[in-house]
Amino acid sequence: MRYLSTRGQAAPRDFEAVLLAGLAEDGGLFLPESWPSLSPAEWRGLRGLPYAELAARLMHRFTGDTLPFETLREMTGAAYAGFGHPAVAPLVQLDTRTFALELFHGPTLAFKDMAMQLLGRLFDHALARRGSRITIVGATSGDTGSAAIEACRDRQAIDMVILHPEGRTSEVQRRQMTTVLAPNVANLAIQGSFDDCQDLVKAMFADVPFRQEMGLGAVNSINWARVAAQIPYYAYAALALGAPERPVAFSVPTGNFGNVLAAWAVKQMGLPVERLIIGANRNNILARFLAANDMSIRGVEPSLSPSMDIQVSSNFERLLFELLGRDGAATAGVMQRFRAEGRMPVPDAAWRAATALFRGFTLDDPGTLAEIRHLWASAGYLADPHTAIGTAAARAHAPEDLGIPVVVAATAHPAKFPDAVEQATGLRPPLPPRLADLYEREERYAVVPGTLAEVEAFVRAHARRNG
Numbered sequence: 001m002r003y004l005s006t007r008g009q010a011a012p013r014d015f016e017a018v019l020l021a022g023l024a025e026d027g028g029l030f031l032p033e034s035w036p037s038l039s040p041a042e043w044r045g046l047r048g049l050p051y052a053e054l055a056a057r058l059m060h061r062f063t064g065d066t067l068p069f070e071t072l073r074e075m076t077g078a079a080y081a082g083f084g085h086p087a088v089a090p091l092v093q094l095d096t097r098t099f100a101l102e103l104f105h106g107p108t109l110a111f112k113d114m115a116m117q118l119l120g121r122l123f124d125h126a127l128a129r130r131g132s133r134i135t136i137v138g139a140t141s142g143d144t145g146s147a148a149i150e151a152c153r154d155r156q157a158i159d160m161v162i163l164h165p166e167g168r169t170s171e172v173q174r175r176q177m178t179t180v181l182a183p184n185v186a187n188l189a190i191q192g193s194f195d196d197c198q199d200l201v202k203a204m205f206a207d208v209p210f211r212q213e214m215g216l217g218a219v220n221s222i223n224w225a226r227v228a229a230q231i232p233y234y235a236y237a238a239l240a241l242g243a244p245e246r247p248v249a250f251s252v253p254t255g256n257f258g259n260v261l262a263a264w265a266v267k268q269m270g271l272p273v274e275r276l277i278i279g280a281n282r283n284n285i286l287a288r289f290l291a292a293n294d295m296s297i298r299g300v301e302p303s304l305s306p307s308m309d310i311q312v313s314s315n316f317e318r319l320l321f322e323l324l325g326r327d328g329a330a331t332a333g334v335m336q337r338f339r340a341e342g343r344m345p346v347p348d349a350a351w352r353a354a355t356a357l358f359r360g361f362t363l364d365d366p367g368t369l370a371e372i373r374h375l376w377a378s379a380g381y382l383a384d385p386h387t388a389i390g391t392a393a394a395r396a397h398a399p400e401d402l403g404i405p406v407v408v409a410a411t412a413h414p415a416k417f418p419d420a421v422e423q424a425t426g427l428r429p430p431l432p433p434r435l436a437d438l439y440e441r442e443e444r445y446a447v448v449p450g451t452l453a454e455v456e457a458f459v460r461a462h463a464r465r466n467g
């Protein structure tokens with residue numbers, strides 16, 4: 001299995017090289033040269049497998065010969081052994097046709113653990129094999145950061161600096177990152193939005209001498225391995241609900257477009273995914289795109305679902321590349337104009353192709369609170385604000401007469417957002433016992449306005465201290 005850049009200029013490479021590179025040198029994102037496809041009989045053969053086994057078998061299609069299958073199977077076994085639910089990602093029925101796919105039973109209580117627990121092990125394996133080190137720079141709106149820190153803390157061969165937007169995550173999210181005092185981890189609060197943090201990460205990758213000096217790596221979903229490791233849970237849910245014979249829809253609360261892209265990938269691999277619904281808060285650039293081909297950047301505004309306070313959805317570039325017939329030059333041209341003009345000129349045919357499968361939905365904060373209340377009253381289900389946007393989106397765009405089950409990605413545990421959940425229901429969801437003293441733990445992080453020079457100096461100093 002080889003991987004190509006969406007901008008067509010970087011040399012194709014294998015899974016391990018893509019894992020360590022993160023972003024392609026031409027600024028593009030890696031995608032498989034061709035999508036692995038399974039026959040209906042092969043899909044049926046995966047039905048009913050334990051999650052870790054299913055994950056190993058599907059991930060092996062992407063890792064190819066860079067990793068022996070037995071090694072990968074040991075990794076997935078170890079990655080999911082610590083999850084707080086025996087099914088790893090249980091499906092909970094909310095009404096006759098709606099299911100919540102709970103992706104928050106990992107160590108940091110958000111869907112990011114599903115991929116990150118595996119990614120940490122993939123990094124360890126690749127770095128040990130090569131005898132090399134890596135400096136990971138990551139941007140987070142709240143959940144990627146703590147999941148990455150948890151997966152890579154105390155590693156000899158990894159230094160990590162995570163950028164978060166100051167004051168724009170929930171307190172639980174911030175503390176989950178900043179109370180980890182492992183020497184290889186550092187947190188930087190940027191005086192700006194998540195988009196500013198993500199831009200800084202991309203700018204560090206674009207600074208070739210700095211990238212080479214530091215041996216930069218990525219844990220955001222710009223790294224293909226992150227998206228690949230999110231694919232198995234969509235297959236797991238679809239198979240449990242009768243695929244490949246029975247079609248399914250997915251509703252995914254969306255920010256950086258990485259999670260829903262993994263759902264789109266299982267369709268490319270042969271499962272009958274009939275509809276993909278994208279839930280957004282007021283930062284609804286993707287919903288505006290689907291409604292009227294309006295992919296125009298507005299300022300990022302804070303909301304009750306802070307992990308989705310994002311305007312520039314990095315992974316949309318991967319879908320765009322596919323919609324443009326895998327034309328790297330055309331994709332690069334559209335992305336350059338998006339950067340320069342703040343509006344993405346998506347050709348009409350590509351937009352129409354996207355709208356054939358995807359639906360967009362926007363929910364403001366009062367609507368989010370009302371949906372959390374509704375889920376609690378109607379199904380006894382306590383949802384976090386992100387998941388609630390997904391369930392409301394499912395109701396709007398997978399109506400009863402569609403006649404197929406709809407799976408909502410339940411992306412975070414309600415205890416990560418206790419203020420919103422309490423405001424909606426009067427109940428304050430407790431943190432699990434292992435995090436019960438989170439509010440008493442010492443925090444450590446630096447605050448910077450966030451120029452590239454300041455951030456690079458911080459990363460260099462951190463890496464030198466440890467390296």
Ligand SMILES: Cc1ncc(COP(=O)(O)O)c(C=O)c1O
Nearest residue numbers: 143254255256257258259307411
């Ligand atoms: C809880 C939660 N829900 C939804 C999202 C959006 O996911 P994605 O960025 O993959 O679209 C995020 C952030 O990524 C998140 O942390």
Ligand SMILES: N[C@@H](CCOP(=O)(O)O)C(=O)O
Nearest residue numbers: 140141142143144220221307
């Ligand atoms: N919502 C994310 C934002 C980063 O997304 P990623 O999937 O690209 O890592 C977060 O919680 O940090």
